[in-house]
Amino acid sequence: MGLKHYTSNLESAKSIIHSRQLWLRNTGMTKDSEEIFHYFNIFNDLHVIEDINSLISKNFNPNSKASLYEFYITSLLFEHYYKEHSLQIGQVLADVIRNESYLICFTEESGSMYHEDSYGPIAFLFTDNPLIKNDISYQFIKNKITYISKEKYEVINKTANDIFKVSDLPRYYNSHKLLNEVIKYAQDELSGYSKSEHKRKRKDLLKLLTPLIQSIQLATKDFSAEISPLFILSEQINPDINDYLNNRVNEIRKERILDRFSPEYRAISGDMFHAEKAFEHGKNLISCFIKDSQFEKDNETRIIALPLSKQTNEGNNLKVNINMNKLEKISVSQSVENRKFLISELKDFVQSRGLNPELVE
Numbered sequence: 001m002g003l004k005h006y007t008s009n010l011e012s013a014k015s016i017i018h019s020r021q022l023w024l025r026n027t028g029m030t031k032d033s034e035e036i037f038h039y040f041n042i043f044n045d046l047h048v049i050e051d052i053n054s055l056i057s058k059n060f061n062p063n064s065k066a067s068l069y070e071f072y073i074t075s076l077l078f079e080h081y082y083k084e085h086s087l088q089i090g091q092v093l094a095d096v097i098r099n100e101s102y103l104i105c106f107t108e109e110s111g112s113m114y115h116e117d118s119y120g121p122i123a124f125l126f127t128d129n130p131l132i133k134n135d136i137s138y139q140f141i142k143n144k145i146t147y148i149s150k151e152k153y154e155v156i157n158k159t160a161n162d163i164f165k166v167s168d169l170p171r172y173y174n175s176h177k178l179l180n181e182v183i184k185y186a187q188d189e190l191s192g193y194s195k196s197e198h199k200r201k202r203k204d205l206l207k208l209l210t211p212l213i214q215s216i217q218l219a220t221k222d223f224s225a226e227i228s229p230l231f232i233l234s235e236q237i238n239p240d241i242n243d244y245l246n247n248r249v250n251e252i253r254k255e256r257i258l259d260r261f262s263p264e265y266r267a268i269s270g271d272m273f274h275a276e277k278a279f280e281h282g283k284n285l286i287s288c289f290i291k292d293s294q295f296e297k298d299n300e301t302r303i304i305a306l307p308l309s310k311q312t313n314e315g316n317n318l319k320v321n322i323n324m325n326k327l328e329k330i331s332v333s334q335s336v337e338n339r340k341f342l343i344s345e346l347k348d349f350v351q352s353r354g355l356n357p358e359l360v361e
Contacts, residue, residue: 006119044090234282
């Protein structure tokens with residue numbers, strides 16, 4: 001089945017025909033952006049929970065001078081601090097996608113009042129993806145949307161937040177000190193506990209953390225099963241894109257971390273930042289192709305343009321040439337009041353641009 005792209009008015013339709021271009025919208029400015037980045041947050045929370053689960057399942061002490069309880073607490077503080085100040089890998093990646101990628105939506109629906117009422121009375125039907133990759137700065141990733149229940153997986157986000165509310169953590173939540181000072185303060189506080197108190201508190205902490213993590217294991221399993229058709233997307237990601245995303249994420253994290261220092265200290269601390277190891281970001285990018293099941297009638301396919309390098313002049317829209325040989329027809333809604341006028345106008349305009357007027361119906 002072909003891909004249908006709806007337009008809201010005659011002028012927009014004429015613009016597509018005249019320019020032989022479609023405009024991809026900056027991902028952060030699309031009407032779907034809130035939902036897209038909701039799922040970026042879900043993936044980020046899953047990473048956090050996975051890290052914490054790994055932490056509490058390891059029965060060792062990385063510092064002979066610190067208790068295991070102290071290690072747990074400071075590790076959780078790090079995670080919380082990163083999340084609060086948007087320093088987590090997943091958070092920064094979401095910001096890069098929000099600001100530097102572009103998106104366009106199609107439907108595979110053959111035609112319905114639902115789509116016409118929602119997206120506009122004029123539709124361009126293409127036999128396949130019509131975008132021409134004439135810009136080496138982007139890679140186009142095309143995929144059908146997977147529809148799932150957003151409400152069903154709210155437990156993941158809630159659990160991630162609840163994890164940071166356990167034990168002695170709340171007293172440090174609102175500290176405006178730098179992270180190393182927050183950690184030092186926590187360690188100074190914790191150093192007052194005796195060995196037996198540390199052991200007791202560790203047991204109490206595990207009693208709180210373990211059920212929280214176990215409570216979302218089923219939700220995580222179900223979530224992974226529902227989005228499994230999208231896992232193949234990660235194989236489509238150009239390695240150069242992953243390299244670029246890793247570099248951008250580290251660059252932005254460095255700026256955000258150094259911004260928390262004074263100007264004087266910042267001037268001498270730039271080389272103190274240690275970049276994180278390279279990550280495969282394909283799994284997180286699946287977020288761009290998930291939508292709540294209430295919109296299942298959209299039967300939507302999205303194409304996202306991912307950057308291969310930093311762009312400075314694209315603005316809110318990315319203009320992409322289209323292969324007009326893939327244009328099968330231009331249809332006007334049966335329900336629009338001035339249908340005959342629109343068809344007449346489009347036929348004349350199509351013909352004036354060297355195309356077959358019979359494309360319009």
